Amino acid sequence: MTIVYPVLTSQTTIGVTAPSSGLYKEEYTLLERAIENMEYKGFKVKVGDTSWMQYKAKSAPAKTRAFELNSMLQDDSIGFIFPPWGGELLIEILEHLDFENVKPKWILGYSDTSVLLLAITLKTGIATAHGTNIVDLRGRFSDPTTAMWEKVLTTKKGEEVVQYSSEKYQLEWQHNNESDYVFHLTENTKWKTISNSPMYVKGRLLGGCIDVIRHLIGTPFGNVRAFQKQFINNEPIIWYFENCELHTTDLRRTLVQMKLAGWFDHTSAILFGRSPVNRSIEDYHVIDVYMELAEELEIPIGYDIDCGHLPPQITFVNGAFAEVRIYNNAGMVTQRFID
Missing domain, CATH: 3.40.50.10740 (Murein tetrapeptidase LD-carboxypeptidase, N-terminal domain)
Incomplete structure (x- = not known):
């Protein structure tokens, strides 16, 4: 299939x-x-x-x-x-x-x-x-x-379809002060990598809002291993996540659970969207979370990409084959609609 x-x-x-x-x-x-x-x-x-x-x-x-x-x-x-x-x-x-x-x-x-x-x-x-x-x-x-x-x-x-990182993003929602574009894009977009070096990765895209998709783990609706075997011939996955409400330690717990559940088996990279809630717990910062995950999985990690509750957003297609490049604080996502 x-x-x-x-x-x-x-x-x-x-x-x-x-x-x-x-x-x-x-x-x-x-x-x-x-x-x-x-x-x-x-x-x-x-x-x-x-x-x-x-x-x-x-x-x-x-x-x-x-x-x-x-x-x-x-x-x-x-x-x-x-x-x-x-x-x-x-x-x-x-x-x-x-x-x-x-x-x-x-x-x-x-x-x-x-x-x-x-x-x-x-x-x-x-x-x-x-x-x-x-x-x-x-x-x-x-x-x-x-x-x-x-x-x-x-x-x-x-x-195939190619998308590029935005020029600017929205820091705050202003529902009572709408523009003709709906969003108020005021902040300079910067896609980053944990290694501070360019990233070039390939794989099948899967992801979503990490706050809620984490609850699929252990259910009949979150069987990533079966999907890999049945639909993509065990090709590597590029995960993309947006974080709506999880503070750093909750995010860390969630990522560890995903790892233990096998969601990160055969993963080529992980992309994290911009988040309005990257609140530190004591001296534990979201960058610490990303660094620990990169070290444990030995894969590249990109962050502050166009995904999530700080618009605008790249349109990511779950199941599509993708090539993702991050360089000089900019990014490019090429998606191919192939078997």
């Missing part, structure tokens, strides 16, 4: 459903404006009821969310699923999803949505895309890094 890459066309119907969090009434305009932009691009949009719901840290009960998502995953008229954003409790729906009848179609998002992305790729071999949320496409324009989501998702099997 091999990786299956969905195909996105400009006439595709986008299914908007909230497998994690939906929107409160006062937030409706965020999604409405994003939908208008998608329709302006030529897409049709079908919005599920869960998108307009939010109660007790989730859009709806687990079975309700799963039913709506299953329906969209099996609907031939929908070619692309785009949740409004992440949230907290997507993991509740996994046991209710019909993985055996998932039809190949792109799913794009980040944060809590990455639980769904990684689980689907690991279980089915269908490629999924980690990148922007649809509500972040509500502005009149998109920055060049964010805008690449469309080019990535229209890449066909056998082709």
Whole structure:
């Protein structure tokens, strides 16, 4: 079995459903404006009821969310699923999803949505895309890094797509002071390596928000070894992680657990996104975490890449073959959609 890459066309119907969090009434305009932009691009949009719901840290009960998502995953008229954003409790729906009848179609998002992305790729071999949320496409324009989501998702099997590090990134969210670009990109982007030397690595991409995908360990939805054997012929993996809320010691515990669970077997490199929460514990800093991991695994580690809650974001495709270069505080990601 091999990786299956969905195909996105400009006439595709986008299914908007909230497998994690939906929107409160006062937030409706965020999604409405994003939908208008998608329709302006030529897409049709079908919005599920869960998108307009939010109660007790989730859009709806687990079975309700799963039913709506299953329906969209099996609907031939929908070619692309785009949740409004992440949230907290997507993991509740996994046991209710019909993985055996998932039809190949792109799913794009980040944060809590990455639980769904990684689980689907690991279980089915269908490629999924980690990148922007649809509500972040509500502005009149998109920055060049964010805008690449469309080019990535229209890449066909056998082709490749190249993305470059951003020029600047957003340090703080300013929801009450929106610009035509949504994001306020003010800080100079600098991709770095632990070795302080250039990095060039190859491998299959896997990753997501480390806060939540860690909870797949030990479940039927997080069997990385089976995925390696069944879908990628034990090729090395390039892991990419974003960190939303984990302080340094919690991050360290999580990475050790991943290592002990075999997630880092046959790994060629690890990439860490920028994080707003790299809070030190005593004199233990996030750079210490990265250095210890690099020494233990004997692999290169890059950090402060365009991934996570400090936008903009590279669109990473789980399952795709990638070449990643980091040099002079800049980076390039080439993804090939190959078996």
